Amino acid sequence: MYIYLPIAEVSVNAFVLLGLGGLVGILSGMFGVGGGFLMTPLLFFIGIPPAVAVATEANQIVASSFSGVLAHVKRKTVDFKMGGVLLIGGLVGAALGVVVFNYLKSLGQVDLLVKLCYVLFLGVVGSLMFAESLRAMSKSKQVAVVKPRKKRGLVHALPFKMRFRVSGLYISIIPPIVVGVVVGVLAAIMGVGGGFVMVPAMIYLLGMPTKVVVGTSLFQIIFVTAFTTMLHATTNYTVDMVLAVLLLIGGVIGAQFGTMIGAKLKAEQLRILLALMVLLVCAKLAFDLVVEPSELFSLGVAGGH
Amino acid sequence: MQGFFARVLLVLLALAGPVSAQDIVLGMSKNEIGITAFFNGSEILIFGALKHETAASSAGDLDVVVTIASPRYPVTVRRKDKRLGIWVNVEAFDVDLAPSFYAVATTGPFDRVVSEASDLWHQISVRQLIRAVTVPPSTNNKDQFTEALVRVREEQGLYQMLPGSVQLQEQTLFSTSVSLPSNLVEGAYSARIFLMRDGEVVSQYQTAIDVHKVGIERWLYNLAHERPVVYGLLSLAIAIFSGWAAAAAFRLLRG
Numbered sequence: 056m057y058i059y060l061p062i063a064e065v066s067v068n069a070f071v072l073l074g075l076g077g078l079v080g081i082l083s084g085m086f087g088v089g090g091g092f093l094m095t096p097l098l099f100f101i102g103i104p105p106a107v108a109v110a111t112e113a114n115q116i117v118a119s120s121f122s123g124v125l126a127h128v129k130r131k132t133v134d135f136k137m138g139g140v141l142l143i144g145g146l147v148g149a150a151l152g153v154v155v156f157n158y159l160k161s162l163g164q165v166d167l168l169v170k171l172c173y174v175l176f177l178g179v180v181g182s183l184m185f186a187e188s189l190r191a192m193s194k195s196k197q198v199a200v201v202k203p204r205k206k207r208g209l210v211h212a213l214p215f216k217m218r219f220r221v222s223g224l225y226i227s228i229i230p231p232i233v234v235g236v237v238v239g240v241l242a243a244i245m246g247v248g249g250g251f252v253m254v255p256a257m258i259y260l261l262g263m264p265t266k267v268v269v270g271t272s273l274f275q276i277i278f279v280t281a282f283t284t285m286l287h288a289t290t291n292y293t294v295d296m297v298l299a300v301l302l303l304i305g306g307v308i309g310a311q312f313g314t315m316i317g318a319k320l321k322a323e324q325l326r327i328l329l330a331l332m333v334l335l336v337c338a339k340l341a342f343d344l345v346v347e348p349s350e351l352f353s354l355g356v357a358g359g360h
Numbered sequence: 361m362q363g364f365f366a367r368v369l370l371v372l373l374a375l376a377g378p379v380s381a382q383d384i385v386l387g388m389s390k391n392e393i394g395i396t397a398f399f400n401g402s403e404i405l406i407f408g409a410l411k412h413e414t415a416a417s418s419a420g421d422l423d424v425v426v427t428i429a430s431p432r433y434p435v436t437v438r439r440k441d442k443r444l445g446i447w448v449n450v451e452a453f454d455v456d457l458a459p460s461f462y463a464v465a466t467t468g469p470f471d472r473v474v475s476e477a478s479d480l481w482h483q484i485s486v487r488q489l490i491r492a493v494t495v496p497p498s499t500n501n502k503d504q505f506t507e508a509l510v511r512v513r514e515e516q517g518l519y520q521m522l523p524g525s526v527q528l529q530e531q532t533l534f535s536t537s538v539s540l541p542s543n544l545v546e547g548a549y550s551a552r553i554f555l556m557r558d559g560e561v562v563s564q565y566q567t568a569i570d571v572h573k574v575g576i577e578r579w580l581y582n583l584a585h586e587r588p589v590v591y592g593l594l595s596l597a598i599a600i601f602s603g604w605a606a607a608a609a610f611r612l613l614r615g
Binding site: 056057058059061062064065066102114115117118119120121122123125126129166167281284285287288289292294296297299300303304307308310311344345346347348350351352353354355 | 395396397398399400401435436437438439440441442445446447448449505508509511512513515542543544545546573576577578580581584585588589591592593594595596598599600602603604605606607608609610611
């Protein structure tokens, strides 16, 4: 069944969109990532104009994250206080990111920089997580002892300490705010929620327990993507409501299944799966940059339409 | 500026010339295309008759050319090249105006039906249509960019060359059909019919086809552009509601 999208101005198969939404929703619920890093390239692939894909994806992530976070709230695995602190940074970062994005756009190389950002961050984050989870898995097999807490380093020497009861942390609010800003900038530039960067940052930099990380990440992503959606809707008019609805019907249902699957898997397994997926997307993007494209010319809208 | 005057001159010449619209009687299956939620392309049938005097007078067979063009917009064409091991955009070229959709249907092979001079004069082939308005003399390799634009859009089915698809019976009745793709952009499309003899335009006729969104498509598009804040908030409300509804439904299912 074909549906004409009013903003994207293309006709697409509704079932393809429902399927894509469902697939990405499952991943979203499992890993606490918005799934944008996967969905945005997929939307390009089925012929949605990039500007519309990025803006609409933000709107869809709001839905799947909200659906996912409700399940986590019920299981009490959301650290609202930490989420709030991350959010403050996130909103500042998203606003900054839009400025950076528009500057790069004026240079005419925004596509390349977005792709390089993807390859770089997905590559680094994916490899780190993969190595870490392998180590954690082999450790938990050898000695069934709980992994010792990270060394008290620079993070604990900073001022403005706050107690995060749900995460069991007493740390300065500076690192979470910085994490929030960085993720916000990346989110705006790459057109994603930023969960794939935030989840590892929360685990490895802030030392939060994995079970809490997913819910808290989703909680923060809702607000950052809602903010991005409004920004795109009011400045570029590129949010396609029909596209968003089709994606989110699949997405919200998928997210529920994802959360159920995630609850059954061990934290290490969850991490290693996420790491593998991140590396896979990274490899695909890197491959496309290196291999000669079949068509060397591409068309773009000049001066907006 | 020079290009502008040249075009004005062309129009004046066309008006003053011997050709007149009265030589062609035209009918179309529709002169309006409504883009609904389930729009998946459209086929348009164009038919007509040539006045007897025109058809009968002098020797030489008649040919008919039908073109359908969307409004024209500026396009940026970018070229990739290998730099430091990866493929990046290295060169860009702005085409001032190019139609997002263009179809040319003819009774025979294009080169036989339309002489180079009349193509230049009336901008019948898509290459002329693009080239005619793009003359920054500084760019020396602009041809490769306009060729690329045509190639890419031909592959997307947006530019269609349809030689031999116009049927002409008894030198009087002609008909053709053009299928418009689903990724159609709104606007006032123009249909031109050229009556050709020995590659020269004997007569021409032009009419408009209105392509516009209707129903919910129209409503959403207007809302997004006229009340963007309301539209954005509505999108978010739908997202939050669906997220909640799915979570609630699953909670019920699991008891």
